[in-house]
Amino acid sequence: MSASTSESTSTAPATTSSTNAGLIWFDGRIVPEAEATVSVLTHAMHYGTSVFEGIRAYESDRGAAVFRLHEHSVRLLESAKILGMKTTWTAEQIDQAIVDTIKANERVSCYIRPLIWYGAESLGVNPGRNTLHLMVATLPWGIYLGDDAVRKGAALMTSSWRRSSGDIMPTKAKAGGNYVNSVLANAEARDNGFDEALLxxxxxxxxxxxxxxxxxxxxxxxxxxxxxxxxxxxxxxxxIQLARDMGTRVEATMATRDELYTADEVFMVGTAAEVTPIASIDRRPIGPGVAGPFGLAMRERYLEVVSGKVAAYHDWLTFVHD
Ligand SMILES: Cc1ncc(COP(=O)(O)O)c(C=O)c1O
Known part of the structure; x- marks a missing residue:
């Protein structure tokens, strides 16, 4: 598989990196991270015109297992479609590129970052002439918000930054440019001594x-x-599915921040954060102000499922070496 067109090979000197990404799938070739370089005039770098995914692979009895791989590849292509990118890859090809990258790096567990972006052919805002590129990186990553935040419960701060509305930014797309909002909110929370932002x-x-x-x-x-x-x-x-299977009633709702202050428990979920209980919001304790029993039980269940310990959920896993 290859990109629709490829950028000229960079002659930039090898750089060092602290990400330990090892080998990268880069427009159809697997190359060392130092060789996976792009032009400084890359459109995506100037205007945030990239789309990406965050996926995890977990160690299981059958080796590395990627959690809900195909859904992530499909969402990646949906994000590209929202941005009007004319991609030629199929979700199956992206699945395969991810599996190949994990194998090439001999990972047993990792965070996986596929990215599609516009290249450097033109610097105008209109990316019509710019070629599309795809890369897949795999990173050794542990607990996203740290061990302490998970055990004791994380401290959230309501951000002064609002989430964009859908008529300003395409919020259903994991587009690079959208994440300036997340970067600012997270930095504000961290700078003020909190673990994470609530937008x-x-x-x-x-x-x-x-x-x-x-x-x-x-x-x-x-x-x-x-x-x-x-x-x-x-x-x-x-x-939602795990909670229902555990016999818990689940409803979707809108909520204001005061409704969260008075909840019995609050927890955050995401591929990176997995299931992280919340101990406080804006310095108000949630329940008794520690990680709650439901959130902790859900975290445990989630970790069992993603690591292949529950056969009933094996359909969600792609065993890399099968
Ligand atoms: C803004 C935002 N919300 C929610 C999530 C959680 O999504 P997922 O569970 O698919 O990782 C993510 C992570 O991808 C995100 O970036």
């Missing part, structure tokens, strides 16, 4: 974290925050 939408309803969907528990019902401007999270969908 509201334009109307003041809670939207999501910088890279996570939000759930809250009140009484015996688990509430999944409704889509509105949020990303249609694959972990959100997974947690």
């Amino acid at each position: 509201l939408d334009k109307e003041g309803y809670v939207a999501e974290g910088s890279g996570e969907n939000i759930f809250f528990l009140k009484g015996d019902t688990l509430y999944a925050l409704a889509h509105s401007v949020n990303l249609r999270g694959i972990t959100r969908d997974t947690v």
Whole structure:
């Protein structure tokens, strides 16, 4: 498989990296990270015209297993379609590129980052003449928000940055440019001593974290925050199904931040954050102010499922070495 057209090979000197990405799938070839380089005039670098995915592979009894791989590849292509990118790859080809990259790096578990972007042929805003490129990187990654945040529960801060509305940015696309909003919100929260940001939408309803969907528990019902401007999270969908299979009633709802303050439990979910319980929001304790039992049980269940310990959910896994 190859990109629709490829950029000229860079002659830039090899650079060092702290990401330990090893071998990268780059327009159909597997090359060392230092050789996976692009021009400084790359359109995506100037205007955020890229789309990407975040996927995880987990160690299982049958070796590396990618969680809900095909859904991620499909969403990647949907993001590209939203941006008007005329891609020629199929979701199956992207699945295969990801499997090949994991194998080439001999990963047993990793975070996977496929990216499609416009190249460097033209610097005008209109990317009509720019070729499309695809790369897949695999990174050794552990617990996204840190061990402490997971055990004790994370501290959230309502961000002064609002989530864009769908008439300003295509919020259902994982587009590079959209993530300036997440970067700013996360940095603001971190700079103020919190673990993560909670973003509201334009109307003041809670939207999501910088890279996570939000759930809250009140009484015996688990509430999944409704889509509105949020990303249609694959972990959100997974947690809804797991909760229902555990006999919990689940409803989708809009919620304001005060409704979250008074919930029994709040937790965040996402491919990177997995299931992370929330101990406080804006310094108000959620419930007793520690990671709640439901969130912790859901985290445990999720980790069992993604690592192939529950046969009933094996359809969600792509065993790389099968
Ligand atoms: C803004 C945003 N919301 C939610 C999520 C969670 O989505 P998923 O569970 O598909 O990783 C992500 C991560 O991709 C995200 O970037």
